[in-house]
Each structure stands twice: as C-alpha cells, then as structure tokens.
Amino acid sequence: MWRRLMCGALGALLLSPAAATPAAPGHYLFAWAGDTNGQGQDFIAVIDADPASPGYGRAVASAASGIPTHQVHHTEYWMPESGLLFANDHKAGKTAVMDLRDPLHPKVHATFEDLDGYSHPHSFLRLPNGHVLASFQVEGRMSHGADHQMDHAGMAATVADVGAAPGVHGGLVEVDDDGHAVRAASTADPGRAADLLMAYSLLPLPDIDRVVVTNSSMRDEDKNGHTYQVFRLSDLKLLSTNDFDAPPGRYGEINPEEARRGPDGSVYVQTLGCGIERITDIASDHPRSKLVWQFPGSGCGVPNIISHYLIQSVPILHAIVVLDIRDGAHPVERTRLVPDPVLHPHWVGYDAKTRRLAVTGYDENRLYMLRFDPDTGALAIDTAFHDDKGKPGFDFDNRTWPHGWSGSAIAHGVVFSK
Numbered sequence: 001m002w003r004r005l006m007c008g009a010l011g012a013l014l015l016s017p018a019a020a021t022p023a024a025p026g027h028y029l030f031a032w033a034g035d036t037n038g039q040g041q042d043f044i045a046v047i048d049a050d051p052a053s054p055g056y057g058r059a060v061a062s063a064a065s066g067i068p069t070h071q072v073h074h075t076e077y078w079m080p081e082s083g084l085l086f087a088n089d090h091k092a093g094k095t096a097v098m099d100l101r102d103p104l105h106p107k108v109h110a111t112f113e114d115l116d117g118y119s120h121p122h123s124f125l126r127l128p129n130g131h132v133l134a135s136f137q138v139e140g141r142m143s144h145g146a147d148h149q150m151d152h153a154g155m156a157a158t159v160a161d162v163g164a165a166p167g168v169h170g171g172l173v174e175v176d177d178d179g180h181a182v183r184a185a186s187t188a189d190p191g192r193a194a195d196l197l198m199a200y201s202l203l204p205l206p207d208i209d210r211v212v213v214t215n216s217s218m219r220d221e222d223k224n225g226h227t228y229q230v231f232r233l234s235d236l237k238l239l240s241t242n243d244f245d246a247p248p249g250r251y252g253e254i255n256p257e258e259a260r261r262g263p264d265g266s267v268y269v270q271t272l273g274c275g276i277e278r279i280t281d282i283a284s285d286h287p288r289s290k291l292v293w294q295f296p297g298s299g300c301g302v303p304n305i306i307s308h309y310l311i312q313s314v315p316i317l318h319a320i321v322v323l324d325i326r327d328g329a330h331p332v333e334r335t336r337l338v339p340d341p342v343l344h345p346h347w348v349g350y351d352a353k354t355r356r357l358a359v360t361g362y363d364e365n366r367l368y369m370l371r372f373d374p375d376t377g378a379l380a381i382d383t384a385f386h387d388d389k390g391k392p393g394f395d396f397d398n399r400t401w402p403h404g405w406s407g408s409a410i411a412h413g414v415v416f417s418k
Contacts, residue, residue, distance in 0.1 A: 026050055028060070028103045028417040029351075029358055030079070031367060032087045033396060033409040034072030040405055042067045042089050044098050044106050047367075047394055049416055051354055057369070057385040057394060062403040063106040065089075065096040075413030076124045076132070077302070077349070084109050084177045086124040086132055087413060090218060093120045097179055103417055112179035118171040122218065123201040123258075127174065127233075131182060133211065135199035137170045137218055139186050170199035172213065172236060185236035187213060187229060192241050195227065203259035203267060208283040209233045212267050214256040225255045228269065228279065230287055244269070244277050245291045252294045253277060260305045264328050268292075268310060274300040276310065278328055293323060293331050299362070301346035307374045309334065311357065313345035320345055320359060320370065322377045334377035339368040339392070351416035356382060358414040365396040367411055 029049040034042045046061040071091035079085065083101035088094065099109040113119070118136035125133050169189075174182040187197040200216040211233050216225035226246065230239045244253035252275020259269045259279075267279040269289075276293035297316025304311045310323040310331065322335040339345070344362045350372070351358070357370040357379070369385035369392070372378070387395040396409040 026053070026103065026417075027353060030075075030085065030098075030100055030103075030106075030415050030417070031358075031360070031394075031411040032072060032075045032413040033411040034069035034089065036365060036408045036410050038069050040069055040407055041065055042069050042072045042087070042096070043401065043403060043405065043409070044085075044087070044100070045396075045401065045409075045411070046100075046103050046106055049351065049354065049356070049358075049369075051356075051382075051384060057387070059394075059402060061104050061106055062401045063098070063108070064403050064405065065098070065108055066111065067092055067094045067096055072410065072412050074123055075415055076126070077413075077415070079415050079418050080126050080130070081418070082130055082177055085415060086134070086175075088121055088124075090120060090122060095121055095179070097177060100417070109177070110179040112175070115173050115175065115179075116171075116181040116184040118173055118184060120218070121173070122199070124175075125202055125204055127204055128206050130177070132175045132177075133202060133204055134173050134175055135170065135202045135213060136173055137198045137200070139169055139171050139188065169195075169197040170215075172199060172202060172211065172231065174236075183236060185231065185238065187215065187238070189229070189238060189241040195241065196225065197227065197229065197241065198225070200225070200256065201258050203261065204233055205261065205267075205282065206233060210239075210282050211236070212259050212269075212279065212282060214259055214269055216255040216257055216272065223255075226253050228256060228259075228289065230282060240285070240287065242287055242289065244271075245289045247291055250275070250291060250294055251298075252291045258302055260303060260310070262305055262310070262325055262328055263308050266328050268303075268305065268325070268328075270300055270303045270312060272298060272300065274298055274314065274316075276312070276323070276331065290329065292329060295321065299344070301362075302348055304348050304350045304357070306350055306352075306372070309374065309377045311348050311350070311372075313348050313359065315344040315346070315362065318343050318345070320348060320357070320379060322379060324377060335379050337370065337379040337381070339370065339381055340364075340366070343368070347412060347414055349414040349416065353416070356416075358416070360411045360414055363410070365408055365410055367394040367396070367414065368392060369394075
C-alpha cells in the first residue's frame with residue numbers, strides 16, 4: 001500500500017505487466033556466462049535445478065546472446081514474472097533481454113546499448129509496472145570495447161572518452177522489456193558538483209515512494225566511492241546525496257554496491273570494502289547510515305537477505321557467511337561455510353522453492369549449490385548437485401554447450417526460474 005496518494009505519473013507506474021507465457025514444466029537455474037578467453041559470445045546456460053529430477057545439476061539448454069564477451073556481468077537478481085531477463089556485458093556496454101519463458105528453448109528477445117544519453121548499465125531492478133529501473137554508470141558516452149580493465153576485482157582501469165575529471169556522474173533509466181527508455185534522471189547533484197556520482201546499483205521502495213542509489217565506479221575514476229542518494233520514485237527527483245558512515249580506522253564504507261531491504265524496512269548496503277552499511281529514515285529529509293558490520297578483506301560481492309538473515313560472500317575467507325539481522329543495528333554471525341578453499345565467492349542467488357543458494361566466483365569456472373535453512377540460518381553443500389566426476393558444483397570448463405559452442409566459460413549472474 002502506498003503511504004500517500006501519488007501524482008498522475010505514478011499511476012502509470014502501477015499498470016499490470018503483460019501476461020507471461022506459461023513456463024515449461026521443471027525447475028531451472030539460469031547462469032549468465034561468457035568465454036573465459038574472450039573470443040566467444042556471452043550466453044545463457046540453463047541447468048536442471050529440480051533436486052528430485054534425475055538430471056539434477058545437468059545443462060539442458062543454452063543460447064548465445066550475440067554480445068561478444070568482454071566482461072560478462074550482472075543479470076537481474078530474481079526471475080521476473082514476464083520471464084524476460086535483463087543481462088549485461090558491462091565492459092561492452094551492451095545488454096540482452098533473454099526470453100526464458102520456455103526454459104528449454106531460450107532466445108534473445110531484445111538488445112540495447114546506451115539509452116537516453118546514459119551508458120554502461122550495471123544493475124536492473126523491477127518496478128510494480130513490470131518495467132526495469134536500471135543504474136547507468138555514466139551520463140554521456142564511454143568507448144565500448146576499449147581496453148579498460150574493471151577495478152571491480154581490484155584492477156586498474158583506463159577510460160577512453162570520459163576522463164577522471166571531477167563531476168563524472170551517471171543516471172537512472174526506466175526501461176521496458178523491449179529495451180526502450182521510458183524516463184530517466186541524472187545522479188548529478190548541483191550541491192556536490194565535484195563528486196563522482198557513478199550509479200552502481202539501486203533499490204526501488206514503492207511503498208515509501210523512494211529509490212536508494214549507491215555510487216561506486218566500475219573503473220578507477222573513484223577508488224573510494226562513499227555516497228548514496230535518495231530519489232523520489234514517482235518522478236525520479238533527486239532528494240539527497242549522503243555520505244556513508246565512516247568510523248575512524250575502518251574502510252567498510254568504501255565503494256558501496258548492492259542495496260537490499262531488511263525485515264525491519266531499513267536498507268542494508270554491501271560494499272567492496274566488505275562493510276555492511278544500514279540506512280534508516282529513508283522516507284525522511286535526513287536519512288542516516290551506520291556501519292554495522294565489517295568483514296575482513298575486500299571484494300565482497302552480491303548478497304541476499306532471506307527472512308532475518310543477510311547472506312554475504314567473503315572472498316578472503318573463501319566463504320559464505322550468514323548474519324542474523326533481527327537486531328539490525330547489531331548483527332550476529334550465525335553460519336560460515338567454505339564451498340571450496342580455492343573459491344573466491346561473488347554472487348549469491350536464492351531459490352525459495354527448493355531452499356537452495358547458487359554461488360559463483362570471481363575467477364573460477366565452477367558454480368556451487370548450497371542448501372539453506374531459513375529457520376536457523378544453517379548452510380550445507382548440496383552434494384547431489386555435482387559434475388560428471390562426482391565433484392560438487394557445475395563445471396563450466398572445457399565443454400560443448402547445447403547451442404553448439406565449445407570452450408570454457410565463467411558465470412556471473414545466476415537466477416532461478418519461478
């Protein structure tokens with residue numbers, strides 16, 4: 001329920017999405033992958049994710065995207081009702097909308113690059129009307145395919161057309177399932193003209209008419225990103241730009257990334273500095289953040305919140321860690337699991353239907369499946385999900401894929417079917 005009446009623009013936002021095509025029987029995991037040698041195309045791999053199936057853990061289909069692999073990157077975090085999944089190659093600046101309504105016959109529905117003057121989208125979150133609200137790193141144009149290495153994993157970068165001058169900023173774009181821009185807004189803030197406000201991720205909060213945006217560069221313009229912004233969802237008006245809490249002697253505010261809503265309505269933000277920042281009072285004129293947890297190391301990746309548990313990948317520990325956030329200001333660690341001592345875990349995707357977590361790493365050509373108990377927070381490796389040699393996980397290395405390509409791949413975004 002909305003807390004107050006919205007303007008006419010928001011009425012259009014709440015239109016029901018088009019009816020989705022019924023999905024094929026079965027339960028599946030969709031892995032967005034790319035050629036590790038950078039010679040092939042990004043593709044979607046469809047893996048049997050039904051624990052009761054005799055083919056559990058086997059690839060059943062795949063489809064090329066038409067996007068040459070540069071940096072296979074983010075998909076949506078959860079399968080949309082439409083069955084049309086947004087997935088990008090960030091370095092290439094290109095996004096595919098993959099039609100997964102028939103999981104055994106995946107295909108490309110649409111593709112797009114820059115939209116409405118913004119380039120290099122990063123994250124995609126659904127709105128009540130079924131459209132996507134996407135964070136774009138740059139307002140203006142960045143050279144696609146240039147030799148810029150991402151510092152997402154700690155590497156240096158060189159930007160071709162947008163220099164490291166003060167004031168680089170990005171934007172938010174509402175996009176329909178055909179890849180067309182509906183409306184857009186800049187992250188530029190006249191009151192902070194020198195700030196680098198490059199939108200990394202975002203979280204729409206329809207019930208309070210807000211969007212939380214995190215600012216962090218995928219390149220090296222801003223190695224110490226530390227801000228978040230609050231927009232009004234109904235008209236995408238920027239309401240505030242705010243600094244994350246930065247206690248002396250800590251680094252947990254550095255490079256904020258993914259925002260997730262907790263059970264108490266506050267928003268938890270994971271940072272590349274392996275901190276967890278908690279934002280409260282978002283609907284007010286003065287939102288506040290507090291660093292409530294610091295994991296060791298850096299490079300912590302895509303988290304998930306399930307019930308009152310925050311699940312976080314921590315590369316230096318090679319572990320998935322579960323925090324109890326019933327008391328949001330004082331989290332407590334409940335579980336820590338190392339799927340493989342060489343894994344540097346990154347993406348954690350959850351499936352409520354089977355209570356499973358799919359985990360991908362920064363550099364490893366293997367995906368792991370974990371069992372999760374949302375009542376206790378316990379984790380365990382699902383050994384029934386294994387490769388042809390009996391090793392837990394799905395092996396992306398040196399294989400022939402159903403769409404005809406042969407080679408080794410690395411998966412990034414993973415999403416379960418409905």
